[in-house]
Every structure is written in structure tokens, then in C-alpha cells.
Amino acid sequence: MTGGTRLIGEVAVPGAKNSVLKLMAASLLATGRTTLTAVPDILDVTVMADVLTGLGATVTRAPQERVPGQGGAGTAGGRLWIDMPDEAQGAADGDLVRRIRASVAVLGPLVARRGEARVALPGGDAIGSRALDIHVNGLTRLGAVVDMEDGVLVARSDGRLQGATIWLDFPSVGATENLLMAAVLAKGTTVIDNAAREPEIADLCAMLTAMGARIDGAGSSTLVVDGVDELAAVEHETVPDRIVAGTYAVGALMTGGDVLVRGGRAGHLAIVLEKLVEAGAQVDVRADGFRVVGREQPRSIDVVTLPYPGFPTDLLPQVIALEAISSGTSLITENVFDSRFVFCRELHKLGADLRTDGHHVVVRPGTRLTGTRVMSSDVRAGAALVLAGLVADGITEVTEVHHIDRGYAHFVEDLRGLGADITRVQSLAVV
Numbered sequence: 001m002t003g004g005t006r007l008i009g010e011v012a013v014p015g016a017k018n019s020v021l022k023l024m025a026a027s028l029l030a031t032g033r034t035t036l037t038a039v040p041d042i043l044d045v046t047v048m049a050d051v052l053t054g055l056g057a058t059v060t061r062a063p064q065e066r067v068p069g070q071g072g073a074g075t076a077g078g079r080l081w082i083d084m085p086d087e088a089q090g091a092a093d094g095d096l097v098r099r100i101r102a103s104v105a106v107l108g109p110l111v112a113r114r115g116e117a118r119v120a121l122p123g124g125d126a127i128g129s130r131a132l133d134i135h136v137n138g139l140t141r142l143g144a145v146v147d148m149e150d151g152v153l154v155a156r157s158d159g160r161l162q163g164a165t166i167w168l169d170f171p172s173v174g175a176t177e178n179l180l181m182a183a184v185l186a187k188g189t190t191v192i193d194n195a196a197r198e199p200e201i202a203d204l205c206a207m208l209t210a211m212g213a214r215i216d217g218a219g220s221s222t223l224v225v226d227g228v229d230e231l232a233a234v235e236h237e238t239v240p241d242r243i244v245a246g247t248y249a250v251g252a253l254m255t256g257g258d259v260l261v262r263g264g265r266a267g268h269l270a271i272v273l274e275k276l277v278e279a280g281a282q283v284d285v286r287a288d289g290f291r292v293v294g295r296e297q298p299r300s301i302d303v304v305t306l307p308y309p310g311f312p313t314d315l316l317p318q319v320i321a322l323e324a325i326s327s328g329t330s331l332i333t334e335n336v337f338d339s340r341f342v343f344c345r346e347l348h349k350l351g352a353d354l355r356t357d358g359h360h361v362v363v364r365p366g367t368r369l370t371g372t373r374v375m376s377s378d379v380r381a382g383a384a385l386v387l388a389g390l391v392a393d394g395i396t397e398v399t400e401v402h403h404i405d406r407g408y409a410h411f412v413e414d415l416r417g418l419g420a421d422i423t424r425v426q427s428l429a430v431v
Helices: 017-029 043-054 101-114 133-141 173-183 199-210 242-254 266-278 313-323 340-349 379-391 411-417
Strands: 008-012 032-039 058-069 072-084 116-120 145-149 152-156 165-167 189-193 214-216 222-226 235-237 258-262 282-286 289-293 330-333 353-357 360-364 373-375 397-399
Touching: 008 411, 017 032, 017 043, 017 072, 017 101, 017 173, 017 199, 017 242, 043 058, 043 072, 043 101, 101 116, 101 133, 101 152, 101 173, 133 145, 133 165, 133 173, 173 189, 173 199, 173 222, 199 214, 199 235, 242 258, 242 266, 242 289, 242 313, 242 379, 266 282, 266 289, 313 330, 313 340, 313 360, 313 379, 340 353, 340 373, 340 379, 379 397, 379 411
Parallel strands: 008 072, 008 258, 032 235, 165 189, 373 397
Antiparallel strands: 032 072, 058 072, 116 152, 145 152, 189 222, 214 222, 258 289, 282 289, 330 360, 353 360
């Protein structure tokens, strides 16, 4: 890509990666056809579909729709059908599970419905450890016996799981989702305290409720689940991806652009948009999304990541890229993942003046960024490096872009629709 072009136009946001993968896992809880809409055309959905296929499901996808916009193009998401037989398999394919961390979400549904689940330790991004202790402790409270057998997590239940009160030591999104899906078919009442409150969890609660689950407290830190005997397959629309929406918002400010993010829910990005306004952006909230207008040079801001409704860790790399071209010194603090700053080495290659110290990074104003060859280490780092390349002098090459494919549908096409000078060279895996 060649830097120096403002992002101008419209882009449409598809369903959330961090929601749709868990909705797909929830289909394991009911016999019949589950239909998901606004499904993003991303690599992680393909991998999760393969995981479900290995568990006995038949998964069919319709192409993602391209939505033309004024001065740009967007992606609205496609449709996915999951046909689940009466009896699902209990062992998830280890090679597939190791490719994405979200695949561990099949653990709760499988043990709840079949009484046994075998799931390999999950893989995914290189952004730090995400211990499964909270998942294991919660399932144990529900009556499951959980063991590790040759690198495979095995959960068994002699009969139905039993409702219990569970306190999470940390409001883990993955653990909240797994325990929620296990509890909906448990006997009696389950209370999950210190639960994560992300919009994606509220989306999962909405789908489970439509399936017949009894859940109170969606969107709060306490979830109360009254178990039911069975659930029914339903059709459900995936909540818009707030991280994708936030990425385009940051890109608009970085490039001094003017972007309407159609489908983006400002209420899911309240603190992010407040920070962008603090940095100099103009943000206009509309019924169909929000518009972000940038300035010549952003002002520096300090950011601290926290569980929702705090600043999301998945937008931290993009903000660090923003701070690399801002007017003053900023302090960025990461409280969720212990290796989120790995990508700072790549941003430094582009000329960013930054220094890491534990879970802090100090970003100082310096010379302009200069294009070079950099490597994507995870989904969000890859997107951040692309944004940095859009404002760097000369040509920037980002390699290992399969990471970006895991979370951003048609990223290059949408950026080109907004005016970016960017090309994907398939043979070199370079964006």
C-alpha cells in the first residue's frame, strides 16, 4: 500500500466475529436447523464450520452480500445454516480447535447435551495466555468431572448438569459464554456472578432465549439461568462487529478522512468514540451508524484497557498506531492480555517512537512513519499495521495477512472503496 490518501465514503459493518463463533457453538444445543444472518465472510467462521462438521453437523453458507455505498463499498454479512442431528459427536477435531481459541466454546454445549466433551487446548492469536481454569472451575461447580488427557480437555457428566452459584475470578468472556451454554440445559438454577458484560454475550443470551432458554440479567454482571429440558433451533441475526466498526473509525481519524460506518452501534463503542473525540475527531451518531471526521493531526490521548464497558483490548493496537502519528506523548496500558505489545516491534520498524514497560507502552511524537515490510502477528495487530501503512510515506508491505482474514471480511476491498491505495498480492500473501 502507498500512504497519504484520506479515507472517505461509507462502509457497512457485518456481524461480529466475537459473537458469531459462539452462536455457531450454541447450535449444538438443539436438533434441527439453526439459521444465522449477518455472518461475516472471515476465516474463523470457516474453521468453526469445519469444527461443527466434525461434530456431526451439516453447515451451509450463502455468499456475503456486497453493499454499495456513496464513495465506497461495504459488506453486510451472509447467511449460514447449521443442521444438527439428534446425536452430536463429542470430540472436536484437535487440529481445527488449535487454530482458533473460540472453538473451546463447544465444550459447554457438548457436555450439557451429550454428557461428554473432548476438546483440544485451543490456539489462535499470539497475544498472551488465556487460562482455561475459569472454564474448568465453573463446569466442575455444575457437576462435570474435567480432566486433561494427552493435551485434550475432557469433561464428563453422569446425567444432567446441576445448577449452581458460580463466581468468576475475572469477567472472562469465553468462560461466561461456555458456562452460560452449559447452564441452559442444567437441572435447576445457575447464578453466574462477575460475568462478562460484552454486547456479544448479550447477543448470545438473546439467541438462547429465542431457543427457549430462561435467562435473566443479560448485559449485567449477574446472569441467572433456570435450566430447561430442551431447546429449539432458531433464526438469529448476529450483532454488528464493534471492533471492525472501531477500526474504521480510527482509520478515519488517522488519515484525516470522513467515513460513515453503517451498522456500527455507537452505544457499543461509547468510550472508544469519546476517546476519538478527545483526540480531535468529530463524531456524529446516526440512526444507521455513525460518522467520523478526522483532523490534520490527532491529539495524543491516554488509554487503559478494561473489560466491557471499558476500552476494548481488541482496539488497542489500532490506537497505538494512531498515537504514533499524534501530536504529543501518550501512555497506553493493557490490562487484559500479557503479550498484546508484541506488534510494537513491527510498528517501530515503520518509525514509531515507542517504549514498552510491562503492561504499559509510552508513545512519543516523532518523525513521520516510513513504509517498509512488516509482519502481522494477530488479527488486530494486522489491522493496525495496515492503518499505519495508510499514513506512512512510501510503500508498506504487511505479511502474514491470514491473521487479518480471521477477523476482517474483504478488508482490502473496503479500504479501496474508501479511497486507499492498497492491493493484495495473493502469491506473496502481502496486503
